[in-house]
Amino acid sequence: MTAQDREVDDSDGVDDVLALFARQPTATPADARATGAFTAGAGAGAGPAPDAGRHRARASSWADARAVAARSGRGAPTAPAHRVPLDQALGHVLAEPLAALTDLPSFDTSAMDGWAVSGPGPWRAESEQSAQGAGGILAGHAPAAPLPDGTAVRIATGARVPPDTTAVIRSEHARTDTTGHLHAERPVVHGQDIRPRAQECRSGDQLLPAGAVVTPAVLGLAAAAGYDELLTARRPTVDVLVLGDELLVRGLPHDGLIRDALGPMIAPWLRALGADVIDTRRVADDAHALYRAVTESDADLVLTTGGTAAGPVDHVHPVLARAGAELLVDGVAVRPGHPMLLARLASGRHLVGLPGNPLAAVSGLLTLAEPLLRTLGGRASRPAYRAPVQDEVHGHPYDTRLVPFVHREGRLVPLRYNGPAMLRGIAVADGLAVVPPGGARPGDALDVLDLPWAVRADATASLDDGCFT
Secondary structure (H helix, E strand, C coil): CCHHHHCHHHCCCHHHHCCCCCCCCCCCHHHHHHHCCCCCCCCCCCCCCCCHHHHHHHCEEHHHHHHHHHHHCCCCCCCCCEEEEHHHCCCCEECCCEECCCCECCCCEECCCEEEECCCCCEEECCCCCCCCCCCECCCCCCCCCCCCCEEEEECCCCECCCCCCEEEEHHHEEECCCCEEEECCCCCCCCCEECCCCCECCCCEEECCCCECCHHHHHHHHHCCCCEEEEECCCEEEEEEECCCEECCCCCECCEEECCHHHHHHHHHHHCCCEEEEEEEECCCHHHHHHHHHCCCCCEEEEECCCCCCCCCCHHHHHHHCCCEEEEECEEEECCCCCEEEECCCCCEEEEECCCHHHHHHHHHHHHHHHHHHHCCCCCCCCCEEEECCCECCCCCCEEEEEEEEECCEEEECCCCCCCCCCCHHHCCEEEEECCCCECCCCEEEEEECHHHCCCCCCCCCCCCCCC
């Protein structure tokens, strides 16, 4: 049995006939919403499999499933926060607000290469070999002596401005005459091209809230604000178990064997979601082997691929029952990915069971694993947003659909190759559009799930937080 065969709930004929750009005769989204009926077009299957109704009765709605996953992480055992050197903190999450340890800047500095002047001009230009130091006032040097009225001295960008300085005149906006006096070629405004102390923030100001992800820019801000290390939440750990006897790790498919697409994909995706992957292991279609792998794991999350449906070698449900696990989500009303599940193990840790089809597994990652890992890792929630869809998107009669899309001129453009076993669409996508039952018309606003590497902004602080302006 292949991974594709296992996902019986995604093989009811609906998704196979719903090519986004196929223009076969079909019921409109409005008809589907009004009647609850669905016609897939000429040659479509008659409808859900006979046991789909029973599975749907216990399946959670897509929104409820995500909420359960987020809540379930709050009571899970977590390791204490720890301090991490700046050069190791990238991608971690702040466990406390980032407060400035110093004023930024810490003293009045020159914003330009030019001349520091005192009083009205013209000014007597001090020699570069004067008491201010060879070459004028340079960045990183000790404080300069007060600047006498009517004098000018060369100053470099970032250098500390001498006391009693009126302004800095850019080099290209000044000239010296034969008598050694400096003349401004433009009007001089008091304080021009001087970055005053604490212009950006004062010591103690909150720069970022707890839960903010440490990006390269955050590392720079933290260093400027005086930090050598950051207090960060420990990243949740994950064991990935790839199930199936039919999977190849190299070479071309042959003799009923197929390449494992999930093993190479899942671990990097989890790291992008803020997790540390302990191991990715292949587990045979053997209930005892799966039981040992699940119960012996010390990871915060065990993530399995395949085996969540009801086939002869789908062992996830029996193993969870034997292990005394509590099923929190047992099926989700979403396509692809209907037979995904979330369980709390006896240890208090969690297991997320992903369907075996690749795009269905992605659906499970973003529906269950992402909100769970976000809570476990202390990450702030991304601001939700909606965007209008450019083209009509066919819907499932009962379930939410997650459809790969790209952003184009403020609209979501749905992509083809969106079947449960396909990765060609998601490989070029910016995210998944959340399509309600019945579908969507052009211009309808849809909820958006951005992919971790395609996020336009991980906004964790409002413009009023800290010293942002």
